[in-house]
Amino acid sequence: MVIWDHIGMWVAAVLTIAIFSLLYRDNPFYRAAEHLLVGVSAGYYVINYFYASVIRKFAVPVFQQGDLWLLPGGILGLLILLRLSRRTQWVSRYAIAFYVAAWSGYLIPSVIQERILIQLQGTIPPQPGTVPWDAFLGAIIVLIGVISILIYFYFSAPHTGVLGRISQVGITFLMIGFGASFGYTVMGRVSLLIGRFQFLFQELPESLMNM
C-alpha cells in the first residue's frame, strides 16, 4: 500500500466516526462531514456526466470523427438549456416532448409484455402432478393473494359481505408483503453498518500492520 492509501483510509475512518456522531446528537463534526460529502458528490457527478455525455458521446464523435447524425440530438439537448430563461423556456418543451415520446415508444410495449403479461402468466397454477406439491401449493397461494389484493383495490362497490371478507384476505397478504419488505430493509441497513464496522475493526487495523 502506498502512503496515499493509508492517508485515504484514515480520512475515511475519521469521516465515518464523524457521521456516526449524529446518533448521539447533531454536532459540527457531523455537519462538516455531511457538507463535504454533498460537495464532493456534486462536483464528481457534474464532471462525470459532462464528460460521459457531452464530450464522449457528442463532441468527440461529431467534431473528431465527423458523425453528423448526432447533431440533431445535440441540438435537442441544447434546447433543454433554454429553460433557464423565462422568455425562451417554451422552446425546451419540444426537446422534452421528443424525449418522452421516444422513451414511451420503446418502454410501454416492453413493460406491458415483461411486467404485466408474463407476470399474469406466472399467477396461473400449473397442472397438479406436473410440479412438486410444494410448488403447486405455492402457486395456489400466489393466485389467492393476487385475486384478493386486486379485490381490495376495487373501489366501485362497498367492501361488505363476500367482497369485504375477500378484501380482508387481501389486507392480510399485503401485511405479510410489507412485513417481508420491512425485514429485508432492516437486513439492508444492518449490512451497511456491518460494512463500516468491517472497515473500522478489520481493514483499518490491517492497514496499520502493513505500514
Add this chain to the structure above:
Amino acid sequence: MTTEARPSKTDAARPRRPLHDWLANVDRRVIFIAVAVATALPLIFPLNLPIKTSREARAYYDEIERLQPGDEMIFVFDYEPDLMAELDPMSIATLRHAFRKDIQVIALTDYPGGPGIAERILGEVAAEYGKTHGTDYVFLGYNPDYSATMLRMGESIQATFPTDHYHTPSSELPLLQEADRYAEVELLATVTGSALAEYWVIFAGGSYGQRIIAGNTAIQAVLIYPYFQTGQLSGFLGGLKGAAEYEKLIGTEGAGLRGMDAQSMAHLLIVCFIILGNIGFVLQRRYQRRLEREQDGGAKREQGDGVKR
C-alpha cells in the same frame, strides 16, 4: 450559579418508574449502543453460525457453473459507493467464480459512480487469477442512459461503447471481436441496488432473450422474487445473506460470510426490541384502561355520595 440543593439519591418520596413507562420510553441512544455492540462483537469474535443455501442463490451459482471455459459473460456493476458494503461481496464472489472457470468477462456500469468500484474489484480479482485486460476481460466504463445502453448492446457492444474505459478503441479489443451482442454472450449478471435488474429483464431479456442473473440489495430483493418465479431471472442473490450463501457455494470466504454472524446477532437483538416494545405497548394500554376504570368508579362513588347527602 444556581444554589438549588440536588435531590438525594435515597429520596424515598421519588415515585418508582413503572415497567411499561420504561419500556415505552427507552432512550434511542441505548438502542444504538446495543445494536453497535451486537454487530461489532461477532466481527471481533466470530461465532461461525451455520448458513443454509436458498434456492435462488443455488440457481445463481448453477447459471455460472454451467458455462464452459472461454464462454463470454457480461458483468454489470450497477451500484455506487453507498452500497459497497452489501454488493461488493457479490461482485467479488461472482468474478472469482467466473475467472476460476476461465470465463471471459465484459464489464460495464450504468452509474457514474460505478467505475471506481469496478476498476478496484476487477483489478484485484483479475490479479488473483492472473487475468489480463483486453483478452480475458474488458472494462467498458460508464455509458449515459441505461435504457438506450441496454437496447443498443443487443445490436452491437462496440457501437454502444466505441472505446473502453481506458480510451482503447473497442475494435482493438480481442474479446469484443468474439462477442459483440447479446446473442454471442452466454450470460448477463447485474449486481444492483436499484430497479435496474428489472430493466435488464425488460430490455435484454425480453427484447433479446438474454439469460440474466442478478445480485440485489436486501431492499430490492422483495421486488425481484416475482421475476425469479416466472423464470425471467435465472437466479438471484438477496442482500448480504445472498452473498454469504454464494460465497459458501463457491468455497471462498469473503465479507459476506464474515458478516453473517454480526447480521444474525443484530437481527436477534432487533427482534428482542420489537417484542419488548410490544410488551410495553400492551402493559401501557392495560394500565391506562385500569386508570380509566378507577376514575370512572371514583366519579360514580362521588355521585352516589352526593345523592345520599
